[in-house]
Amino acid sequence: MMRFDPFREIEELTQRMDRAFGGAVNSQTARLAPPVDVHEDEQGLELTLDLPGVQPDDIQIEAENQTLTVQAQRRYNRQEGRTAHRVERAYGTFSRTFSVPAKYDLTKVEADFDHGTLTIRVPRSEAAQKRTVNVRSGGQLNAPKTVDAGQGQPGEPQPQIGSQDQPG
Template sequence: MMRFDPFREIEELTQRMDRAFGGAMNGQAARLAPPIDIHEDEQGLELTLDLPGVSPDDIQIEAENNTLTVQGQRRYDRKEGRTAHRVERAYGTFVRTFSVPAKYDLTKVEASFDHGTLTLHVPRSEAAQKRSIQIRTGGQQLSAPKTVDAEQGDQTEQSQE
């Protein structure tokens, strides 16, 4: 199930308006806002950004205070003696900022860049990992440990094999 993201809706509307009015509004060039996919599994988050035409040297990634920021620049190669009849692709700088819940460890972010796609892996923090905890009653250990999810604090029975 996809979560409602009002900022994504606003960004998509802005991009549609830019395209509808010839890619420029008030004399400014169309904004570069790379699309992103965000997936989550038991290991953590995976953020994938499409950055065609952007050099890895022009990308900066910062993680601070539960915020992950990706910024960069797609350069327009303007050559002398050549006339541009149409320029629809967005050029310039971009910044995408994401709030990351505390259950993820921003000190261990890994980034890879392949064929214009930037992939960021943000692992779950050690404190948020599920683990089995043995329960002792009256000095004896129960046969089935309880699994405690640090995120939700609920308990589910799990057999140990």
């Protein structure tokens, strides 16, 4: 007589579901979606992805049309004469695509891969850099003001293009 083991039943059900829907054991259908951290500062964007077990040669980064795409592959190493009793880590390929605002320069993307962490830096474009503008008043130079291209200062009304008719 066999004792009822709920954990064994759950494990068998999980294995049947993996086989039915192409679980992570099949490296051709497995999809990885590693988490990403996205930070922004005055220099630009920084995206950080964890890619443990991925070789640098298996990473491809494409940047075009305000889109940044990261593709990578984590290979499963099958060995003859060795039986896998459990394969829980994800293997296969993945692709993540990020929409990047026009104020960033995709022609100057830099990437570093260190100890399984991919760091991608996208600098601000020259047109979006903060710059100092000298303001003249009555022909005299006043204190310079720093403005961010494409944005007004917080709390300031935005300039309107066109005209509005006022009832007279």
